[in-house]
Amino acid sequence: QSALTQPASVSGSPGQSITISCTGTSSDVGSYNLVSWYQQHPGKAPKLMIYEVSKRPSGVSNRFSGSKSGNTASLTISGLQAEDEADYYCCSYAGSSILYVFGTGTKVTVL
Amino acid sequence: EVQLVESGGGLVQPGGSLRLSCAASGFTFSSYEMNWVRQAPGKGLEWVSYISSSGSTIYYADSVKGRFTISRDNAKNSLYLQMNSLRAEDTAVYYCARGLTLVPWGQGTLVTVSS
Numbered sequence: 001q002s003a004l005t006q007p008a009s010v011s012g013s014p015g016q017s018i019t020i021s022c023t024g025t026s027s028d029v030g031s032y033n034l035v036s037w038y039q040q041h042p043g044k045a046p047k048l049m050i051y052e053v054s055k056r057p058s059g060v061s062n063r064f065s066g067s068k069s070g071n072t073a074s075l076t077i078s079g080l081q082a083e084d085e086a087d088y089y090c091c092s093y094a095g096s097s098i099l100y101v102f103g104t105g106t107k108v109t110v111l
Numbered sequence: 112e113v114q115l116v117e118s119g120g121g122l123v124q125p126g127g128s129l130r131l132s133c134a135a136s137g138f139t140f141s142s143y144e145m146n147w148v149r150q151a152p153g154k155g156l157e158w159v160s161y162i163s164s165s166g167s168t169i170y171y172a173d174s175v176k177g178r179f180t181i182s183r184d185n186a187k188n189s190l191y192l193q194m195n196s197l198r199a200e201d202t203a204v205y206y207c208a209r210g211l212t213l214v215p216w217g218q219g220t221l222v223t224v225s226s
Contacts (some may be wrong), residue, residue: 003155017162036212038156046156046216046218089156097170100146100158100213110217 004029004090011109017078020106022090023071028101029069034093037066037075041086050075050090077108085110088103113137113215115207126199127224132208133190133217141165141185143210147192149203150219151178159205160192197224200215 005023012018022029022037029035035053038046048057050066053073063078073092077084090103121129133145160181161170169181180193181215189205204219 004211030136034211038213045216045218047216048212051212059155091158093211098158098172099161099170100148102148102156102158 002101004092004101006088006090006103006106009106009107009109011111012077012080014080014082016080017076018080018108020073020075020077020088020090020108022103024073024093024101025050025071026094028092028094029068029073031095032093033068034090035066035068035073036088037064038091039084039086040089046089056063082110084108097099113209115215115217117205117207117210117217117220120205120222122223122225123197124226125198125224128193128195129192129197129207129222131192131207131222132176132222133192135188135190135207136207138206138209139185140188145210146184146208146213147181147190148208148213148216149205151200151202151203154160154203162190169209179191194222 010018033053037050039049040046049064053068054066065076067074088106094101114136116134123129146161160180178196182191202224204221206216206219208216
C-alpha cells in the first residue's frame with residue numbers, strides 16, 4: 001500500500017483560500033468515505049481537522065472544509081491565518097489488513 | 112478530559128527490544144479500538160498497528176509484521192506495543208491514537224535505534 005500523494009508545499013497570503021489535494025487509489029480514497037485530515041505544528045502531535053471526508057470535529061474552525069472526488073480528496077482552508085502555518089496530512093481507511101494509509105504531507109506557508 | 116500518555120521510548124541497539132505503553136484516561140478505554148502510529152524524524156506519518164476494543168482483532172503494517180506485537184489491558188486502561196528485532200528504520204516518535212478516526216493522539220514517545 002503506497003502513501004497517498006500530496007503536494008509538498010502550498011502557500012498563500014493571509015485571507016486567501018488554499019486547497020491541498022490528496023490522491024490515492026480505488027482501493028483507499030476511492031472506496032471509502034473515511035478520509036481525514038490532520039494538522040501538525042512543529043514538535044506537536046497531529047490534530048484532527050476533518051474526518052469522514054467533510055465532517056469537522058467540534059472546536060475546529062469552519063474555515064477548514066473537506067471534499068472528495070473519485071480517488072482524490074481535498075482540504076480547503078479559507079481566510080488563511082498565520083496560525084494555519086503547519087504540516088497537513090491526509091489519511092484514508094484502506095480496508096483489508098492495512099487499515100490506514102497516510103498522505104506524504106503538505107507544508108502550508110502563510111506569506 | 113480525554114488523555115493518552117505514551118511512555119517506554121529510548122535508545123536501543125539494532126536487534127534489541129523495547130515495550131511502549133499508552134496510558135488512557137478520561138474515557139471508557141474498553142469501548143474503543145486503539146492504534147499506534149509513528150513518525151520518523153523529519154518524515155511523514157505511518158500507521159503501525161490496530162487492536163479492537165476487546166483485543167480479538169489485530170492488524171499490522173507490513174513493515175512491522177512479525178516483529179511488533181500490539182496488546183491491551185482494559186482493566187489497567189493501557190495499550191502496549193512490544194517491539195522486537197528493532198532496526199534503524201524503526202527510529203521514530205510513536206503515538207497512540209484512539210478509535211477509527213484516530214482522535215486524540217498522545218504526545219508521543221521517541222524510539223531511537225542506533226549502535
